[in-house]
Amino acid sequence: MGFKSVLSKVFAALVNRELNQLRKNALTLQQNTFSNLIHQAKDTAFGKAHNFSQINNYEDFKRNVPIHDYEDLRPYIDRVVKGEENVLWPGKPKYLAKTSGTTSGVKYIPISKESMPQHIKAARNALLAYIHETGNAGFVDGKMIFLQGSPVLAEKNGVSTGRLSGIVAHHVPAYLQKNRLPSYQTNCIEDWEQKVDAIVDETFNEDMRLISGIPPWCQMYFDRLSAKAGGKKVKDIFPNFKLYVHGGVNYEPYRARMEESIGFKIDSIETYPASEGFIAFQDSQKEHGLLLLVDSGIFYEFIPSEEYFNEHPTRINIKDVELEKNYALIMNTSAGLWGYSLGDTIKFISKNPYKIIVTGRIKHYISAFGEHVIGEEVEHALMSIAKAEGVDVIEFTVAPQVNPPVGQLPYHEWFVEFGTPPADLQSFAIKVDKALQKKNIYYFDLIEGNILQPLIIQALQKNAFINYMRSEGKLGGQNKVPRLSNDRKIADGLKAYI
Structure with missing residues (x-):
């Protein structure tokens, strides 16, 4: 010593x-x-x-x-x-x-x-x-x-x-x-x-x-x-x-x-x-x-x-x-x-x-439909299921989709970069959605009332978030992607990496 x-x-x-x-x-x-x-x-x-x-x-x-x-x-x-x-x-x-x-x-x-x-x-x-x-x-x-x-x-x-x-x-x-x-x-x-x-x-x-x-x-x-x-x-x-x-x-x-x-x-x-x-x-x-x-x-x-x-x-x-x-x-x-x-x-x-x-951040939330979902809730929902199923999550962010395809209900769209992806992405998404419903009663009510459909996960390419941040001139330092946005700016930017 x-x-x-x-x-x-x-x-x-x-x-x-x-x-x-x-x-x-x-x-x-x-x-x-x-x-x-x-x-x-x-x-x-x-x-x-x-x-x-x-x-x-x-x-x-x-x-x-x-x-x-x-x-x-x-x-x-x-x-x-x-x-x-x-x-x-x-x-x-x-x-x-x-x-x-x-x-x-x-x-x-x-x-x-x-x-x-x-x-x-x-x-x-x-x-x-x-x-x-x-x-x-x-x-x-x-x-x-x-x-x-x-x-x-x-x-x-x-x-x-x-x-x-x-x-x-x-x-x-x-x-x-x-x-x-x-x-x-x-x-x-x-x-x-x-x-x-x-x-x-x-x-x-x-x-x-x-x-x-x-x-x-x-x-x-x-x-x-x-x-x-x-x-x-x-x-x-x-x-x-x-x-x-x-x-x-x-x-x-x-x-x-x-x-x-x-x-x-x-x-x-x-x-x-x-x-x-x-x-x-x-x-x-x-x-x-x-x-x-x-x-x-x-x-x-x-x-x-x-x-x-x-x-x-x-x-x-x-x-x-x-x-x-x-x-x-x-x-x-x-x-x-x-x-x-x-x-x-x-x-x-x-x-x-x-x-x-x-x-979380007071302005980083989703309440496009009155649900007021916060960062702590989405992180718990995703990581609890990922841990149970041996899924490796590298990075993610969530945004509302208020203009879904004709005939569909609005939903929360999750953009996730996986290290080890789930064997069945749709089944994994359903479990994450159930976990989020347990954390947020308002979200549960919107799903039960057929105001929202269950969340949809978009799996992203390797290094998607690094490449997105590079494209925005925000790579490195203390810059990070918000977990939640109440608009589509980040979501639309990540579409290129699905």
């Missing part, structure tokens, strides 16, 4: 004490966060316009601060981007994280000197929580790979600007820099496929022990590693590889194929980072769910997802949440985002401590 791994166990024990305080005192920590945020921002342009100096409690806050999406906050963010100070948060932001919005085009998310350390602390603590629970610290003595965006930053009116993963690359602790791959030069490659090939070449003969990245792009890396090694499993290329860190999309639909590529059931840590803030991470290999970070400069609010589009939805803080209820996640942050709708939906699976699962 190396010096770094020995030291990391000591550090992990200290961090676990901090996490225990977080687990036990969530309500107090959230109240303190709320008070600190309001106090610090009361003299900003936003704080003055929304009466922060008169806000004494959460009810005051709700009366003065409406829910915002990016477009709602854009007039303030545009002022920040132009270099104005004290707009949403005191001073200027330290960074502007550049993201691609589906409706807003390029978005700039402010990251302040107060919020930036929280991103690093959360990522570090996720690893230390794993070390403390399992005792497995050997990965810190070997090489670690982080599949991420380019670290090259631009400047916009005196503020450094780039992708979040590229910004974070500048804050990797010094004691990990020698362990970290790929190199700066390789990370700067913009073309994703060239970058993956360069990463394969650079890491092939290294002692890789930890790999981090979103599942579909890690899978591409594994496939190309295996091809270079003449079909070997990842475990035979990297015999000390023991830990996979992921976030951004649900890992479960990818798990079977990833573990097939790796060659064994690997330990994994799920994280929930966003440009707006690091929200939660998996703190246990024994328990389900992600520990909500209640002391990281974020005050959370929640709206029942079925009320989200109401004119006056119910709006609560952590004190009043219910278990197993779908909520839209709202954030107030130490970078100056107020009443900010992240667009994600979550469920609480524990309140002692507060643990969540991510269930």
Whole structure:
């Protein structure tokens, strides 16, 4: 055991004490966060316009601060981007994280000197929580790979600007820099496929022990590693590889194929980072769910997802949440985002401590007929049947077909790329449909009432989703295909790959 791994166990024990305080005192920590945020921002342009100096409690806050999406906050963010100070948060932001919005085009998310350390602390603590629970610290003595965006930053009116993963690359602790791959030069490659090939070449003969990245792009890396090694499993290329860190999309639909590529059931840590803030991470290999970070400069609010589009939805803080209820996640942050709708939906699976699962996107659903089917439901329906029948699913998406052929009822059309396809696709589709009916009573009623016919699965060619994303100029990075769309844009684009 190396010096770094020995030291990391000591550090992990200290961090676990901090996490225990977080687990036990969530309500107090959230109240303190709320008070600190309001106090610090009361003299900003936003704080003055929304009466922060008169806000004494959460009810005051709700009366003065409406829910915002990016477009709602854009007039303030545009002022920040132009270099104005004290707009949403005191001073200027330290960074502007550049993201691609589906409706807003390029978005700039402010990251302040107060919020930036929280991103690093959360990522570090996720690893230390794993070390403390399992005792497995050997990965810190070997090489670690982080599949991420380019670290090259631009400047916009005196503020450094780039992708979040590229910004974070500048804050990797010094004691990990020698362990970290790929190199700066390789990370700067913009073309994703060239970058993956360069990463394969650079890491092939290294002692890789930890790999981090979103599942579909890690899978591409594994496939190309295996091809270079003449079909070997990842475990035979990297015999000390023991830990996979992921976030951004649900890992479960990818798990079977990833573990097939790796060659064994690997330990994994799920994280929930966003440009707006690091929200939660998996703190246990024994328990389900992600520990909500209640002391990281974020005050959370929640709206029942079925009320989200109401004119006056119910709006609560952590004190009043219910278990197993779908909520839209709202954030107030130490970078100056107020009443900010992240667009994600979550469920609480524990309140002692507060643990969540991510269930989808508030705008990624199908309700063309009033069914309001969400991502969690389609993923469960497909993967439960696939697992039972030994079917390997690589990727999929679902869209409504509201204009079916003459004489047919409308239906949900599923576009699925299989690794190992079902022996009988029609029988498989019927079983998936039954599973979805069990998860969603509204969908069940529409099938029973002959408003919809059962779903139809279109089996796609190999690499269909990679080729589709390439055609859209969205291959690599943090880009991913939504599981659900309420329109036909993606579905129509995938028709060419049936």
